[in-house]
Amino acid sequence: MLYAVILAGGRGTRFWPLSRRAMPKQCLSLDGGPTMIQRTVTRVLPLVPMERILVVTGPDMVEAIREQLRGLPAENILVEPSPRNTAPAAAWTAWEVARRHAGDDPATICVLPSDHAIADEEAFRVALTIAATAAEAGGLVTIGIRPDRPETGFGYIEPAAGTEPVRGVRRFVEKPDRATAERLIAEGCLWNAGMFCWRADRCQAAVRAFLPRTAAAMDRLVAGDRSAWGETDATSVDYGIMERAGDIRVVPAEFGWSDVGSWPALESILAAQTWGTGVGDVEALRADGNIVYSRDRLVALLGVHELVVVDTPDVLLVADKREGQRIKELLDLVEQRRGSKYG
C-alpha cells in the first residue's frame, strides 16, 4: 500500500518578497493557478488517496497549509518543532506510517518535495509507480531526472550502465562546477530531484543503521516525547541515508521537472511574452527578458531588460535577474534593519 509524504518545511527565501515565513514558496502560486503544494497533492492523488498523504511542515506555515489542503486529515500534518533538514522529517514519516499502517501488505512511502513544478504529470506518475514497485520489493529508490542543461545548482546521480527502468546507482555527485556538470551529463548522470521511495520498515532499518541517534529520537517522538526532536541528526536524506547505503536504485525519468529555484525559473514554467514572462498585468515599451509578478497593479516597463519585478502589498522588489541568488542577502539586510515584519 502506497503512502505519499510531502516535505513542506522549507522557507524558500529566494522568492522573497512574495514568500514569507508564514507563506513560503510551497504555499505560493507562481503561475496564477493552484499553489505548489496543492499541485503536489493533486499530482499524486490518482495513486494515493488523501488519507495516506502525510505533510511535514513547520509551525509558522502550518496554518497556510491547512487552509490550502482542506481535504487532508488533520492528523496527517506533522509539525516539526524546529527545522532539522530532510532526514529527520523523512524518518519521522517512516515511523508514523509504520505505527499507523494496519494491513499485512507492506507500507511503501514516496517522499516528495512540495515546491517543484512538473509539466507532464502522467509521466511523473509512471516513474513514481515504477519506483514504488521497486521500493516495495525492498529497495531504497530515487528518481533521477534526465538533465537538459549543465546545471551547477543540483546534485547528480550516476546510474549503473544499462537500459532498465530501474538501475543501480554508482555514486552521488555533489553540486558540480560547470565543466564537471558538462562531463556528468555526457556520462549519462541524472539530476537528484529529492524524490525517494522505500518501505517504511526499510527506511527505519536504514535510519537505525546510519543515523542511530535519529532512530532513537524517533522511537521517543512517536511515543509522544516531542523534545526528542532536538536530538535528531540535522542532515539531508541524501547525505544521511542514500549516500551511506550500498544498494540504492534509481529510476531515470523525464517529466518536465523544474525545482523552480528562484524567480528566473518562472521562464521554465510560464509562456514567454515580448517583455519577458510572469504573472500579472504588464504593459511594456522596449523591454525584454524581464520576470514580473504582480497581483493587483499594472506594471509598466520602459526600456528595461533582465529585471525581476515583484509587487506585493508591502514590499516591491526590483532586482537584476542575475542577482537572483542574492535575494536572501537582501532579505537579511532588510530584517537586520527593520526587524522581521517583512520576512
Next chain:
Amino acid sequence: MLYAVILAGGRGTRFWPLSRRAMPKQCLSLDGGPTMIQRTVTRVLPLVPMERILVVTGPDMVEAIREQLRGLPAENILVEPSPRNTAPAAAWTAWEVARRHAGDDPATICVLPSDHAIADEEAFRVALTIAATAAEAGGLVTIGIRPDRPETGFGYIEPAAGTEPVRGVRRFVEKPDRATAERLIAEGCLWNAGMFCWRADRCQAAVRAFLPRTAAAMDRLVAGDRSAWGETDATSVDYGIMERAGDIRVVPAEFGWSDVGSWPALESILAAQTWGTGVGDVEALRADGNIVYSRDRLVALLGVHELVVVDTPDVLLVADKREGQRIKELLDLVEQRRGSKYG
C-alpha cells in the same frame, strides 16, 4: 500694485504614473513636502497677497487645485475651457486684472509657471522685484536663469552686453543642440524659464499688436462669452508675444532653479543616497543611481542601476533613467490599450 499669475494648466505626463489628468505635476509633492503649486504660491506670498494671486488651470485639475490652495479666493481661479498653450492664458489674466484692478497705480503682473523648483526663494523674490519694477516702468520683462550646464531642453535668451540688473534682449534662441548650447553659455546666454513681468495694459497692448484674434476673443471672454476661448491663438507667450516685441528686457538671475522636467530631475532637488535618490522607504544592495518614488511600500533594490521606480496605488513604473523622455509614449500605449483609467 503687483499681481501674481500662476499658469497651472499643464498635464505633466513625464511624471506618469504619479501625475494623472486630475493630479498633474503641479499638484504633486515630488519631495514629500508641500506640492509644487503650494510652494509656488508660498514663494510669492511675501510680495503678493492671496487676493492678488490668479491661477489659470484646466477643468480636470481644478478640484485638486482648490483643495491645495484653500486660502485662494474662488474667483481667482480661471478655468480654461480647453488647453491653448500659454499666450491665451497669460492674455486672459491681463484682461482680468485690468477689469478687476481698482486703484490709480499701475497693475503689474508677474506670470509664473506652477511646477518649477526654486532652492533660494529669497534670491528669487529679489529678481522678481527687480523685474516687477522694470515692468511697472513699462517694460516687457523676462527672468533669465544663469545656466550651469549645456541643457538642450530649454530655450535661451541672449542679453545685451552690460552688467545692469535689467538688460536688453538681443534674441531668443529655441532649444539648441548640445554644441550650440555650449556656445550660447560661453556667450553669456541665459535660460528662458517662462517667467514674465508686465503691466496689464502693456500686455494687452502687446496682445492687440501681435495676436489680434486673441485680443478680440479676450474682449468677448471677459464680457462673459466663454465660447470666445476657442478663437484665441494657441501659442506660447514666448513665440506669440516676447519674440515679436522689440523692446524686451531680461533680469539675469540665479536662485537654484529647476524645471523638474522628468523623474531624473529629482536628483537636482533631493539629497543623494547610496542607491540613488527619491522619496520613500528603500532598502538596497549593490544598487546605485536609481530614482525611487514610493509612498506606501518598502522598495527593495538588488543589483540595479540607473532605474526609475515609481510606485502608485494602481500602476508601478520601472523604467531606464535614460528613457525618461519616452514616458509619454508608454502612457499613450497604455491608454490606447486600456482606455483612460490609468491616465
